[in-house]
Amino acid sequence: MKVSIERVRSNIFTDLKPQLNIFGIVYAVIFVCSVVFKGVFLQFQNQINFKPFLSTTNMFMIVATMSFALVLLSLPIVFHTKRRTLFFVLSILISVLFFADALYLRYYNTIITIPVIYNARYLGPVKESIMSLIRISDILYFLDIPVLAVMSFVFSKRTYKNKFPLIKRCIVAVVLMVISFGSFKIAYSKNDMSEYDNNYIVKNFGIGYFHYYDVKKYVKENYLRDKKLKNEEKSELVSFFDEKNGEAGKLPNKFCDIAKGKNLIVIQMEALQHFVINREINGKEITPNLNKLAKESLYFDNIYVQVAGGNTSDAEFMTNTSLYPAKEGAAYFRFATNEYNTIAKELKNEGYNSYALHAYGPAFWNRTEMYKAIGFDTFISSNDYVMDEYIGWGGWALSDDSFYRQSMDIIDVSSPFYSFFITLSGHHPYSYFEDKQTFDVGKYDRTYLGNYIKAQNYADAAIGRFMEKLKAMGLYENSLIVIYGDHTGLPKTQAGELLDLLQLSDSKVDWIRLQKIPLLIHCPGVEGETITTTGGQVDIFPMIANMMGIDNYYAMGKDLLNSQKGYAVLRNGSVLTDSYYYCSEDDTVYDIKNGEVLDKKDYEDEIKEYQKDLRISDIILEKDALRKLK
Structure with missing residues (x-):
């Protein structure tokens, strides 16, 4: 058995070359390049990322997008007879998803999430609004489809004497996965995750990673999350509202009851x-x-x-x-x-x-x-x-x-x-x-x-x-x-x-x-x-x-x-006051009047205190907490 395994190991890379064909390699390269291009194009077209193109942020984003494309490439490789069909279907799905992301981003200034997709059936009545957001350049999201379609047709007419064994296909898929995760780890280690802002995640980690992140979060929050209101959460809510209303009681009571009965x-x-x-x-x-x-x-x-x-x-x-x-x-x-x-x-x-x-x-x-x-x-x-x-x-x-x-x-x-x-x-x-x-x-x-x-x-x-x-x-x-x-x-x-x-x-x-x-x-x-x-x-x-x-x-x-x-606290975690604007997208504090960049350290504690409002509101919504506080 040991000899057999050694033989397999020694022959993997010698057998791999003759059994792969130039059409398959070209097909895979086009698939990966098209996914990367569409992702990067989306982010620059819709002003999530900005020039210079080779800035540090952009380079790590491109690396992360490439990692996403390699993950997509690795999955169909395991399948022998259907992998080209899977590549083609994946390419269509990615094109449609990124195009939808672009339209949604232009109107709502954020990326589509799972709950939005789930409620897409209600978008029919706003089709004219959607049509007005389409640009001529959006055709670039779909240019790879006819190329891959022609190549898929050509592949379907060819037969091969040598078959690519399952174990070797799995090894190739694993190698691609390792390369993908390794390269993404480099990009990930150079950036901090934002707790609130989706666009920040897209800007730094790419649109592909965001959708993976969104699916993972959706599953966690809707199927794996404990919806029971914990004692510490209940205590936090009680303390929050007691303190908030206590402070309000010390303020002037201007216009109190002036419209009572109206x-x-x-x-x-x-x-x-x-x-x-x-x-x-x-x-x-x-x-x-x-x-x-x-x-x-x-x-x-x-x-x-x-x-x-x-x-x-x-x-x-x-x-x-x-x-x-x-x-x-x-x-x-x-x-x-x-x-x-x-x-x-x-x-x-x-x-x-x-x-x-x-x-x-x-x-x-x-x-x-x-x-x-x-x-x-x-x-x-x-x-x-x-x-x-x-x-x-x-x-x-x-x-x-x-x-x-x-x-x-x-x-x-x-x-x-x-x-x-x-x-x-x-x-x-x-x-x-x-x-x-x-x-x-x-x-x-x-x-x-x-x-x-x-x-x-x-x-x-x-x-x-x-x-x-x-x-x-x-x-x-x-x-x-x-x-x-x-x-x-x-x-x-x-x-x-x-x-x-x-x-x-x-x-x-x-x-x-x-x-x-x-x-x-x-x-x-x-x-x-x-x-x-x-x-x-x-x-x-x-x-x-x-x-x-x-x-x-x-x-x-x-x-x-x-x-x-x-x-005012925005849903993405940004904070606006009478004197400054904290932008969660770039984690920067600006003077609200003249746009001057301020030292974030001087405002961090206050910003976190304001952002606490979002966490309290989320607990109330996600745990149906008001029902349990009475």
Whole structure:
């Protein structure tokens, strides 16, 4: 037996050469090179990595991407008769995945994860938005497919006298694996893993490794994770909220109970960004009605977008629960059966009826189920509206005007109510307004930015008419009205005209300062005031709770009307304050006003304290902890 093994060992490399053929080698080389090219191309095309191409970060990323390609190469080698078919199928799958990554990255500024793929069946209605993100250069993701197809056909017509034994195929696969893991170890040892930011992982370790990392994390968190709330976790939550509410109790109580007993009208406006407020083009205001309303309201001009994989649904989630979005995917899908403390539930205790209103299908974003968890009494969806006017979202969304008008005919206004409006007319890709001369955008006519501005100008006009309707119904002076944008509407890859309009660079600090949404709170008897304290969407619930006199003990956000300092934590772990911006993507602290790089050591403790909010919120979501704390 020993002699036999020795013979096998001595003959492996002498037998290997004649039994491999030039076609097989070329096929394998093309496969590996195409995987590496597509991965590296994706990261530079979509500005995850930057020039110089041969920088240290880029070189380690390329090494890691090569390691990923070698792992893919090693797997089909074990199969003798089907390996070329497997290579071809793998190449198609990688092309489709990377292309999808690119589209998703352009809109959401992050990479696709398993929960997103799982919920892809809900993407059909946004196909026009997807089409608008496609570039001509995207054809490069698929150029290897016809080459490999032709070679596969050629291979299928050839037969070989000598067969490559299984043991030798396995040895070749193992050798490739060892080379792959060894080279990846070099790249891995030179970088630190980021706890929060997916783009950081992609930038340093390559898109291929990220998808492996994501699958491993998904399996761990959904199938191997202990969902039982541990005693130490429960103690941490109790201490966190006791301390948080204890500190809040020492602060001023400005505007406390000022809107108690009044109706609550919350309007979440689609893709409304802060930069359009009080801005003129050719001497005309983009949003004259919101500008006027802001002067008569508490207007917050430093509110950052905090949505993640759930986008619009994340904004809804934060407003109604004051919890952060899920780490991956959307809380609306993943945690729809959790117990939550919400505005609707608290107002229910005060005798209010609550309505969620959105002129789209009730199943989209799993709203039917999630609204039950949030505690809305009634969900008014597209099933309840007469689709009589289409404006926005490619020309098939119910107009905001009709949406507001019909909604107020459905709501019972004879008793106290909470109405949560989610608009649609301002939805990406704004192509409905391409040939509409509703607002003179000058040189930006028929551009992405020009269409966006026209969409927001229309949405503003509809808001103005809605406010007049509320006044005519006697509701304007008896309601707390909250208006805010759900998320940004201009992805960085489509924002060249915006930077030109605002005369800004594409630096990290300039760009993050554009990731703001307007927030205004109008309360009868309260004079207009602009509040510059830094905050986020997670802070909306605590302010409503303070003004309406309801409980918000388990809110992660803060009452910006009474806070001594402001901050916003983004889902990727970045932190913004009144004075600095910590960017998790490059692990750097910047002066928020001038972009100067600051010494991270001076801010580390404070940053970690702010990031603790994410961990607490994650425990609440993933362990359904609020159900277990009561």
